[in-house]
Amino acid sequence: MAQLENHYVEREGRLSRVAFSDLIALAWMVPGPVGCNVAVQLGHALRGRAGAWVAGIASVLPFFTLMTLFAIFYRTPLVRAASSQILLNHFSVVLATLIAITWFKQMRALVRGKLEWSAAVLGCVALFYARSPAAYVLMLGAAFGTGWIASPVRDSHIVVSLARGDWQVLASLSVFLVLFALPLPHRYELALLWPRLAGAGMTLFGGGFSALPVLKTLFVTPAIGISDNDFTLAFSLSPLSPGPLLNVVPFFGYLVDGWAGALIATLALFVPSGCLVVVAQRHLHQLKANPRFEHGMRILRAVTTAFLAVAVLRIAVRVPLEPVYLLTALFSGICFAKLKLPVYAVYGTVAAACGLWLAHGALH
Template sequence: MNDVPTKTRSTPHTPPAAPQPGDRRATDAPPAAREPLWTLFRVVLVLSALSWGGLALMAQLELYYVERERRFTRLAFSDLIALSWMVPGAVGCNVAVQVGHALRGAAGAWVAGIAAVLPFFCTMTAFAIFYDSPFIRSMASPELIDHFAVVLGSLIAITWYRQVRAVVHTRLQWLAAAGACAILLLTQRASAFVLLLAIAFMAGWIQSPTRGERLAIAFDRSDKILVPILVSLVVLFALPLPLSPQYQLALLWPRLAGAAMTLFGGGFSALPVLKTLFVAAPLGVTMRDFTLAFALSPVSPGPLLNVIPFLGYLTYGSIGAVAGTVAFFVPSGLLIILARRHLQRLEMHARFEHGMRVLRAAATSFLIVAVVHVAEHVPLRFSYVGTAVFAFVCLGRLKLPVYAVYAMVALTYAIAMFVAHR
């Protein structure tokens, strides 16, 4: 059965068929039968609360709005997913924002975005609030955190392998991935993250086999205000400013918003970037706290970027959890709507797409650097090697959920401690 809606021939007695919600013609405006905002909020909230990971949220949204409600065709929904991968940020949240925009315009985008973020915001903030409780502290024992870090590193390594197989194919893409990896292993400056992505995109643009093609995009008044703001945030993040502790604290949220504009390829790519921002003396977040945040991430619903409320709370309390979440997720939500309005031109521009392919290949280096960061903080012991082998088998071969692997590792550790203290 063809998912593309057929077009009714216009006659004196048969008016033309109205655009359907999933029709490509309706991507720039809300559909005629508009989704109630409360219904949209409730559906996305429940789906997000039941989704562990951004890919799971995308699958749940597709199942509900394509299979069950028939609000989108498969072709139209695949466009939403493709655009979400092209834009930085949490992919699952980007898809939710686009669904809301397609069903109810700007108001729907805000409602769906808030509903997608709220479940993991509440969960991770609760983890941070009870961080000093005996339960969390028992989970945060240094040796158990090291075992969790090994599982985390194994998961990131598997994700890196799969991403490389999916997005790195040509010689230029391999050069971009290898070169970016080598540079990021030598320097951890925020400017390096931004410059690498910019250089990779320009290399793909210049080396594109298609020549003489112009990218003509007409920005409206709001776009002309939004684009300079987003660019200035990226520049603020990238500049190696000699910041005093006072200014480093004051500029944390604008720099976090700029960092969000550089994260392609999923949540694990955020680890080295967020480490640069949060693991700093004025903020009081230690490497142990940072590792625990990512270890708790799979236990909470939402994408792996759900660590933001946790880190924000450790920095500034409840205000920090809210400010960090807003700073990180709102800019990428605005950018995805900006890109959505110009989707057709972007899809048809071969040089732009070629540049994005090379950029995505370079972004895989963030994952391998994250593995190195995890490995260098774990002692080389036989028990940790055993945990790594166990994690690779469970996650790579058996495809077990990561929270189940964490649970088995924690149970094994608890049994070992009990036996050792008898």
């Protein structure tokens, strides 16, 4: 987003700073990857519908290519042999630390009043015991509804006139969301995976790491066949690839169904949110001007912090409680929070230290 602002606002002056800020605000209001949603809106503002498609493809293509190539390389026996359980545990600790710091920053930015704190705590409890996608949909819907009802402004109404095409888009997204929420027999999980992934994208607020529990519900099942180790490693290495942290989706798609799976998975997750943000952009002023809608979104964003907290917890319980992993957590925390080191430097250092440790053990 900073690169887009620098090029189109400061250098070329195609948009004003206020107009670009409106794009960012709307991207946070709708589900999906924030950076890609801003790019799609920018393309739509500059070149209409064709510009939105070109901007969306341009923002997705780099990480789609890299993560699919990584999935191909990951399938080789050499990488399988090198991915020892000890290394995966250390990478999991680094990932949990990174998510924990992201959670702390979001809590400071999004959770302030008593209602937001209550929503965040109740969201953590609900997610901890949640075992179905329906729980995610109900929790987010209840959060927005609570914020709408509890808004101090009671006499405002949203008046939005939708075109026929907008209604068709919203109806299609609602069908995907229902498919994701409904409990399905195991034999239908693979057949309906991609429509359900599109519905899952409609629940993803608050950044890429918040998607970890949601995507795990879809992909780490006996019918799909992706293991816990595959899933955690993909999320561990996602910050090393350009693009949003949801760049893991083509990796999972390739593991399920090769190149076709990588392409369909990417389209299923990113196209619906792009369509939704374009529809919402036409009615941005009505949405922003309504205090009840904004209050509902505040509570909704507070609840999404629970996805990060539960993601940390679910990773932590899989790692043995040993001093060496606590040392990795301390090292990662200092690197990310204090030294502001890039993610690849931390992963590289941990991988090198783990390799030396394993080599030393093999010699003895």
